[in-house]
Amino acid sequence: MIELSHIHKYYNPGTVTEMCLFEDFSLQIAKGEFVSIVGSNGSGKTSLLNIICGSIPIERGSITIDGRDITSMKEYVRHQKIGRVYQDPSKGTCANMTILENMALADNKGKPYGLGRSVKKSRIDAYKEMLSSLNLGLEDKIHTRVGSLSGGQRQAVALLMATMTPIEMLILDEHTAALDPKTAEIIMELTEKIVREKKLTTMMVTHNLRYAVEYGDRLLMMHQGEAILDVSKEEKKALTVDDIMGTFNRISVECGN
Amino acid sequence: MALVISVLEQGMIYAIMALGMYITYKILDFPDMTVDGSFPLGAAISTVLIANGVNAYVTLPISFLAGLCAGTLTGIIHVRLKVRDILASIIMMTALYSVNLRIAGRANLPIYNFDNIYDNPVMNAIFPSGMKMVQPVVIIAVIMLLMKFLLDSYLKTKSGYLLKAVGDNETIVTSMGMDKGKVKILGLAIANGLVSFSGSLYAQQQRYFDASMGVGTAVIGLASVIIGMSLFGRVNLWGYTFAVVLGSVVYRACVAVAIRFGLQSTDLKLVTAALFLLIIVISRQLDRQGQRRVQKNLGNDKEEV
Numbered sequence: 001m002i003e004l005s006h007i008h009k010y011y012n013p014g015t016v017t018e019m020c021l022f023e024d025f026s027l028q029i030a031k032g033e034f035v036s037i038v039g040s041n042g043s044g045k046t047s048l049l050n051i052i053c054g055s056i057p058i059e060r061g062s063i064t065i066d067g068r069d070i071t072s073m074k075e076y077v078r079h080q081k082i083g084r085v086y087q088d089p090s091k092g093t094c095a096n097m098t099i100l101e102n103m104a105l106a107d108n109k110g111k112p113y114g115l116g117r118s119v120k121k122s123r124i125d126a127y128k129e130m131l132s133s134l135n136l137g138l139e140d141k142i143h144t145r146v147g148s149l150s151g152g153q154r155q156a157v158a159l160l161m162a163t164m165t166p167i168e169m170l171i172l173d174e175h176t177a178a179l180d181p182k183t184a185e186i187i188m189e190l191t192e193k194i195v196r197e198k199k200l201t202t203m204m205v206t207h208n209l210r211y212a213v214e215y216g217d218r219l220l221m222m223h224q225g226e227a228i229l230d231v232s233k234e235e236k237k238a239l240t241v242d243d244i245m246g247t248f249n250r251i252s253v254e255c256g257n
Numbered sequence: 258m259a260l261v262i263s264v265l266e267q268g269m270i271y272a273i274m275a276l277g278m279y280i281t282y283k284i285l286d287f288p289d290m291t292v293d294g295s296f297p298l299g300a301a302i303s304t305v306l307i308a309n310g311v312n313a314y315v316t317l318p319i320s321f322l323a324g325l326c327a328g329t330l331t332g333i334i335h336v337r338l339k340v341r342d343i344l345a346s347i348i349m350m351t352a353l354y355s356v357n358l359r360i361a362g363r364a365n366l367p368i369y370n371f372d373n374i375y376d377n378p379v380m381n382a383i384f385p386s387g388m389k390m391v392q393p394v395v396i397i398a399v400i401m402l403l404m405k406f407l408l409d410s411y412l413k414t415k416s417g418y419l420l421k422a423v424g425d426n427e428t429i430v431t432s433m434g435m436d437k438g439k440v441k442i443l444g445l446a447i448a449n450g451l452v453s454f455s456g457s458l459y460a461q462q463q464r465y466f467d468a469s470m471g472v473g474t475a476v477i478g479l480a481s482v483i484i485g486m487s488l489f490g491r492v493n494l495w496g497y498t499f500a501v502v503l504g505s506v507v508y509r510a511c512v513a514v515a516i517r518f519g520l521q522s523t524d525l526k527l528v529t530a531a532l533f534l535l536i537i538v539i540s541r542q543l544d545r546q547g548q549r550r551v552q553k554n555l556g557n558d559k560e561e562v
Contacts, residue, residue: 080434092432094425097418105418109433113415162432 039222092158095147152183268506278478294353299456324453332442
C-alpha cells in the first residue's frame with residue numbers, strides 16, 4: 001500500500017512568488033490498484049507523481065510504501081522499485097542505443113551495474129518474446145537504434161523497460177499525450193494488459209477523460225492541490241465522460257475561466 | 258620515412274588521449290578541459306619516477322591512477338559542488354599546472370640517460386638490431402591497441418552501458434535506480450586516466466617533461482575525435498574507437514605537413530588551433546552535404562510518386 005500523509009508542498013518558499021500547492025494532502029492507494037488522475041493544468045497531478053518519485057522535495061509530511069518510510073530516500077534509490085513512463089517518448093529510452101541494448105540495460109535494474117557483460121546471449125530470446133507481445137514487429141528489429149523508431153514504438157519499448165523487473169509501483173505521466181490517437185489507443189491497451197498481468201499498483205495521469213473513465217479501478221480529479229473527486233469500484237463503473245466533464249467545467253467556472 | 262614514423266608514433270600516443278576525450282566529448286557530452294592538466298600530469302609523474310630509478314613500465318599504471326584521481330575531482334566539482342561542466346574542468350586544469358610543477362620540481366626535467374619503455378635492455382634484446390628504427394612505433398601500437406580493446410570491452414559491460422546511457426538520456430539512469438552523478442564522475446575518471454597514461458607515453462618518447470607540454474591537449478584530442486567521427490565514423494567499420502585512433506593519426510600528419518611547409522616549431526600551437534578550426538568547418542560542411550543529399554533523394558522519390 002502507498003500512503004501519503006499530511007503532505008505540504010510550497011513552490012518558491014520564502015519569496016514573494018511563494019505558492020502553496022499541497023496543504024495537508026493525504027492519499028492512500030491499495031496494493032494492485034490502478035488509479036487514473038485527471039485535472040486542469042497546475043492542479044497538482046504531475047507534482048503528485050514527482051513527490052512520490054522523489055523528483056521534488058516536500059516541506060512536511062511522509063510517504064510510505066508497504067509501511068516502509070521513503071520520505072527521505074533519494075530519487076534514484078526510490079526508482080529501484082518504481083517504474084516510470086514519461087510524456088516524452090525520448091525520456092524512457094536511450095536513442096543512441098539499440099533496442100537490444102536498451103532492454104539489457106533495463107533488465108539489470110535494481111542490481112549493481114558492474115563489469116559483467118551487459119547483453120547476455122541467453123536472455124535475447126526472452127527479450128524477443130516480450131517485444132513480440134507488443135505486436136509491433138519490434139522483435140525482428142532488435143539491432144535497430146531506438147532513436148530511429150517512431151514515437152509510439154519508442155513509448156512501447158519504454159513501457160516494457162519500465163515494467164521488466166519487479167517493481168512496487170508504476171507511474172504513468174501522461175504517457176499517451178504525445179502520440180497520435182491510433183497509437184495512443186495501442187499504448188493504452190498495452191498498458192492495461194501489462195498492469196493486469198503483473199498486478200501492478202499504478203498511477204496514471206492523463207488529459208484524456210475517456211481513458212480515465214475506461215481504464216483503472218479508481219478515478220481522482222485534482223484541483224488546486226486537492227482531490228475533489230475520488231470514485232472507485234462500482235461507482236466508477238457507472239461514471240461517464242459527461243459526468244466528469246460537468247465537474248470539470250464547474251471548477252473551471254469557479255476559477256473564473 | 259623518419260617523418261612517417263614520427264607521425265605514427267605521436268599519432269598513436271595521442272590516440273590514447275583522444276580515446277579519453279571520446280568518452281567525455283562524445284559519450285558524456287562534457288567539454289573537459291582537465292586534459293590540458295592531466296596529460297602533463299602523467300608526463301611529470303613518469304619522468305620523476307624514472308629519474309628516481311623506478312621501472313619505466315611501472316610508471317604507466319601509476320600515471321593512469323593519477324589521471325583517474327584528477328578526473329574524479331573534476332567530476333566531484335561538477336556533480337557535488339554543482340559547478341558548470343566547462344568551469345569545473347578549467348578549475349582542475351589550472352590547479353594541475355601547479356601540481357605538475359610540484360611533482361616535477363621544476364619546469365623542465367630531462368630523462369635522456371634513463372631507460373624507458375621503448376628503449377631498455379629487454380626490448381633491445383627482443384627487437385633485432387635492423388628494426389631499431391621501428392622499435393618505438395611497434396611498442397606504441399601494441400600498447401595503444403591494448404587500451405583500445407580494453408575500452409571497447411568496458412563499453413560492453415553493464416557499467417559501460419550506464420556510461421553510454423548517462424550522456425544520451427540522464428533520466429533513464431535515474432529510472433534504472435542509479436546515481437547519474439556517480440556515473441558521470443566514473444566517466445571523467447576513466448577518460449582522464451587514459452589521458453594521463455598517454456602523457457606518460459609521450460614524455461618517455463620525448464625523454465623529458467615540460468610544464469607547458471599540456472597546452473592544447475584538449476584541442477588535439479577534440480580535433481582527433483571530430484576528424485575520426487566525420488571521416489571514418491560514417492562507415493563505422495571497426496567501431497568508433499578505431500575511427501578516433503585513425504583521426505588522431507590523420508591530424509598528426511596534417512600538423513607535420515604544415516610544419517614541413519616552412520612553419521617553425523614555435524608555430525606548432527597556432528597550427529594546432531588553425532587546423533582544428535578548419536576541421537570543425539569542414540566537418541559541418543560534410544554534414545550539410547549529407548543532409549542535402551538525403552533531401553535531394555527524398556525529393557526525387559516524391560517526383561517518382
